[in-house]
Amino acid sequence: MALDIEKLQLAPAYRVVSDDLRRRIVAGSLEQGDILPTETELASRFGVHRSTIREGLRQLEQEGLLRRDGKKLLVSMPRQSDLASTAERALRLRQVNFRDVWEVASALEPLCASLAARQITADELALLERSLARTEAVVAAGESPVAADIEFLDLVASATHNQALRLARGPVSLLMHAGYAAIAPALPQSGPRLLAVHRQMLDALRQRDAALAEAIARRHMQDYRRGCEVAGLDMSLPIPPCT
Amino acid sequence: MALDIEKLQLAPAYRVVSDDLRRRIVAGSLEQGDILPTETELASRFGVHRSTIREGLRQLEQEGLLRRDGKKLLVSMPRQSDLASTAERALRLRQVNFRDVWEVASALEPLCASLAARQITADELALLERSLARTEAVVAAGESPVAADIEFLDLVASATHNQALRLARGPVSLLMHAGYAAIAPALPQSGPRLLAVHRQMLDALRQRDAALAEAIARRHMQDYRRGCEVAGLDMSLPIPPCT
Amino acid sequence: MALDIEKLQLAPAYRVVSDDLRRRIVAGSLEQGDILPTETELASRFGVHRSTIREGLRQLEQEGLLRRDGKKLLVSMPRQSDLASTAERALRLRQVNFRDVWEVASALEPLCASLAARQITADELALLERSLARTEAVVAAGESPVAADIEFLDLVASATHNQALRLARGPVSLLMHAGYAAIAPALPQSGPRLLAVHRQMLDALRQRDAALAEAIARRHMQDYRRGCEVAGLDMSLPIPPCT
Amino acid sequence: MALDIEKLQLAPAYRVVSDDLRRRIVAGSLEQGDILPTETELASRFGVHRSTIREGLRQLEQEGLLRRDGKKLLVSMPRQSDLASTAERALRLRQVNFRDVWEVASALEPLCASLAARQITADELALLERSLARTEAVVAAGESPVAADIEFLDLVASATHNQALRLARGPVSLLMHAGYAAIAPALPQSGPRLLAVHRQMLDALRQRDAALAEAIARRHMQDYRRGCEVAGLDMSLPIPPCT
DNA sequence: GTGGTCTAGACCACT
DNA sequence: GTGGTCTAGACCACG
Incomplete structure (x- = not known):
């Protein structure tokens, strides 16, 4: 009986969300000025609760990769x-x-x-x-x-x-x-x-x-x-x- | 009957929390390496819900003033x-x-x-x-x-x-x-x-x-x-x- | 901007553990009568806490796929x-x-x-x-x-x-x-x-x-x-x- | 000096909890469809930690006597x-x-x-x-x-x-x-x-x-x-x- | 605020 | 040393 077990690595959902979006921004599939779908829409696309989406977006906002303009959520460059x-x-x-x-x-x-x-x-x-x-x-x-x-x-x-x-x-x-x-x-x-x-x-x-x-x-x-x-x-x- | 009502504090509770803690850290009453009380303890001290505390702590973490080591929350300097x-x-x-x-x-x-x-x-x-x-x-x-x-x-x-x-x-x-x-x-x-x-x-x-x-x-x-x-x-x- | 987002599926760690072990049992890589490592050993192999391992084992025990004999944890068939x-x-x-x-x-x-x-x-x-x-x-x-x-x-x-x-x-x-x-x-x-x-x-x-x-x-x-x-x-x- | 010592209660706390609740269900004092108090409430009523309550509830759930509907915990019959x-x-x-x-x-x-x-x-x-x-x-x-x-x-x-x-x-x-x-x-x-x-x-x-x-x-x-x-x-x- | 999950650490009993 | 049990506290996701 040889058990070759891998270490688990569990990322919380909100980090999966923020990492996914960051990757898309950095990779250019989301460009500066693009408007993200609504939080509700993102929630249903990712299959998680809206709060989870918000937690992920918060991180990106603080990194400066996203910016809110009124209700819109825009992809943006971090400001100097x-x-x-x-x-x-x-x-x-x-x-x-x-x-x-x-x-x-x-x-x-x-x-x-x-x-x-x-x-x-x-x-x-x-x-x-x-x-x-x-x-x-x-x-x-x-x-x-x-x-x-x-x-x-x-x-x-x-x-x-x-x-x-x-x-x-x-x-x-x-x-x-x-x-x-x-x-x-x-x-x-x-x-x-x-x-x-x-x-x-x-x-x-x-x-x-x-x-x-x-x-x-x-x-x-x-x-x-x-x-x-x-x-x-x-x-x-x-x-x-x-x- | 004269009601002298104070202007409402428009600062959200979580900001009051983060500002208070930041002031203590900056003023030195909380020193680098100090361990904060548990979130529950802070919640009861401030008289707010634990979620509110968490929101405030999150802000300080992102500023780098707090750092988590395992489950402990320590006062720290932002890392270069x-x-x-x-x-x-x-x-x-x-x-x-x-x-x-x-x-x-x-x-x-x-x-x-x-x-x-x-x-x-x-x-x-x-x-x-x-x-x-x-x-x-x-x-x-x-x-x-x-x-x-x-x-x-x-x-x-x-x-x-x-x-x-x-x-x-x-x-x-x-x-x-x-x-x-x-x-x-x-x-x-x-x-x-x-x-x-x-x-x-x-x-x-x-x-x-x-x-x-x-x-x-x-x-x-x-x-x-x-x-x-x-x-x-x-x-x-x-x-x-x-x- | 075409966002093709996959639904997240987040399995809790204890379920990853139980699923992994169940798969090994059903697939035959763990055979009836085999003795599993100690809980502590499994915990370190999977990189999670012993409680998490116990939660996973509990599931398999209740399914009858594992049985305890003294301190030993044996692979077994569900008993009629x-x-x-x-x-x-x-x-x-x-x-x-x-x-x-x-x-x-x-x-x-x-x-x-x-x-x-x-x-x-x-x-x-x-x-x-x-x-x-x-x-x-x-x-x-x-x-x-x-x-x-x-x-x-x-x-x-x-x-x-x-x-x-x-x-x-x-x-x-x-x-x-x-x-x-x-x-x-x-x-x-x-x-x-x-x-x-x-x-x-x-x-x-x-x-x-x-x-x-x-x-x-x-x-x-x-x-x-x-x-x-x-x-x-x-x-x-x-x-x-x-x- | 005559010490008449009682046998120790060997039942673990979580079992006392599950047995107590099971008795109430079987005896009918908790009827099918009744909603149980929150886990926190039960913990304080029984005077044990929430984890202990959860351990007891888990047993009843697996027996089918309790069922979760959303966040609610209802008394139920085991499903065929x-x-x-x-x-x-x-x-x-x-x-x-x-x-x-x-x-x-x-x-x-x-x-x-x-x-x-x-x-x-x-x-x-x-x-x-x-x-x-x-x-x-x-x-x-x-x-x-x-x-x-x-x-x-x-x-x-x-x-x-x-x-x-x-x-x-x-x-x-x-x-x-x-x-x-x-x-x-x-x-x-x-x-x-x-x-x-x-x-x-x-x-x-x-x-x-x-x-x-x-x-x-x-x-x-x-x-x-x-x-x-x-x-x-x-x-x-x-x-x-x-x- | 509630439940689900995970970690941490402790004590006990067995052995 | 190992498993059984219990406590404590924290993070996460949902509503």
Whole structure:
């Protein structure tokens, strides 16, 4: 009597559902923008209860592969911003400090600038110009230029057309934002200084001058560090957990 | 009779639960490794149904703040590897190409090397030595050195003690891995070459020579690009969606 | 977007276990008398908890495919007697009456006798002789001959080598037993009368005289009915639920 | 000091539960169709864990005294069909052959017919008429009349109002069905022939002619045997173990 | 919220 | 050590 018994592996129904749909999305048999059948329909197709379907869909939504638009359930790409905020939260929890973030940003932002100078389109230049105009208004009004800087840098990053780069700098950008917001009030000059940098960067990009753009970005990052020193901020301090 | 009725809390009960627990975790009153009470216990403490508790816990699990070990529910930090694999999947779906990934890696890996040279501990050096020994065995056996390279670089990244950097390079590392695996079979010299780089890097780190380590990392990244050329791989090709 | 989704079929682990083992038994890869591994061993082989194994084994035990002998778990055939007692209980619950049982017995016992006369072996004849001897002792002692009659008739039924017949008459025999036991005390002659019938039957079987054996069985059944009349028993009364 | 110690209660808790409930059912304090409290409720009433309750309930379910309808647990009688299928499986495992089954059926079906002729009600006659009409349609369509024959004979058996008889013939009927299904395709005349027998039987029952009904049933059984001969089926072959 | 299922671990009795 | 029993708690699917 030789019993050759295999180990059982039992996947719960909701995981079978989510795995099946994920496979179809990744494999391309469900394309971005496709509308899924109703939950009831899916329930009857899979032969399980609607709750089970919902449990599976929940997972895919959180992965960003599905998105709800009104009542419709659309196949979608995970949004860079969703991933960024998740990562940002994780980093804050791990008590990442300003210096760590700054170090990474110092590597990525010049790369962004350099690549953007090579890849940027006219449309993207126009977007940057509009952003610059808004920044001028903000600075003229004496308001905090932090949000404006973030917007500008995000646009530059977009202009690289490098998804991996955008994804990598996403959370770093958010955290730099937080750090900058902490010191900006103590630096009355930060607004005009920022504005000048943005103008130089836009010029460099217009001229497709990658080396110049990169140098400006590098200087911009140095400004941050100098700002911290001037403001008396210890870069070893962790960025506080938000929320 | 004047009824002063409070505005209804529109936050669903499960969100109250998850927010409360998240606050305790973030505030440190629940520490990493702590075991939560049973769901039943939580349900009675919060005065809600167990299903509600479960819904709240689910949210925290997906945030990575809770982790199940067997039946136990422990407080935990989000794992870098989880975030990395999610991000990796997203990038593959967006059909990121080898060049994009390589560009980012070329910025981050030298930074890793440089910082690691300054921050690495004796223990971490020992880990790298063991990794190198394994790589030697793998290369001697003529097996693929891809996994060994990944392991080595991950250890270097850990030695920076920079969470932001580790998180940013996580998905990039996974994708480089995939790209390297695609070309390695066509490059019989890649094993010995890799081994030499690892040895040089370990030496540089031992000597705390940041500039040298950075230079080696830069050269390592150049090797990748040259490998692609030799293997005839078009770096504009998207990395295929896995799984 | 054509979604061709298969219905999920999720078998619980304990059913996978029982189905797997049942298949092996029915297919013959586990033979009657084989000893199964311990529950703990099975649990580790299947990769599930012992409780899950027990749940699966329970099913097979109740089907009669497994039997416990001390600590050992043996592969076995379902026993006719188990099925009979289950059926007997069901019939009592449904308040089956003496007449119903008698009617069925009147059809089956003569058939038993007839077939036994054709199929009986020497060994079986010997068993019947020993049974007859015990009956003589019982009757001589003035004890109740009910059990003796049951034993004799069961032996005759066995001698038909017809499993379907044995199974069909099983519960009927048990209930006749109960009915007979109710009236026997009121019939002092029943012992000797029974003994005479057994002797005649044994003779008929020895001579392989199917017609005679059948006639004797028929008469035997008539004796039961007459006994009821003599004892003043209303055959429409239900046989009481036992236990 | 005299210690009078009672024998320990060796009955396990789950058995106390099942015995208690069985007693209530058999005694009638729980009637057929009554709904039991939830398992949780029973657990708290008996003061044991839910698993223990479940163990007890399982026993009663397998005895057929309880039945689940959706989530409800109702008191019920054991179903003849459950017992029949268990017995059928046992017989197949024991490799019962066609002849054995046929022999028993030859004794029981005529008895059914005879008793039914005496006991049948107007309602039951109407059911038989409807069954006959369906059979006519099936035969006219050239489909297999096997299921129709089973239905008709089961209705006749029901009309005897003899539970013992119905229970005894249950598994035999199932196995005859299997045997008939095996040969029916080879007998193009079997449909019309069957239809004629059903019509005659219905007439005999309408006229309450027990002797005629019995004779028709006897002939019907002979038809089966002849069918086997015509189809070239060896009646000594075992009916194969199903599933 | 209910039942079905699974895991985990414990204690006892046998042996 | 093995099986029998019991408790506890958790996950899952359904409604």
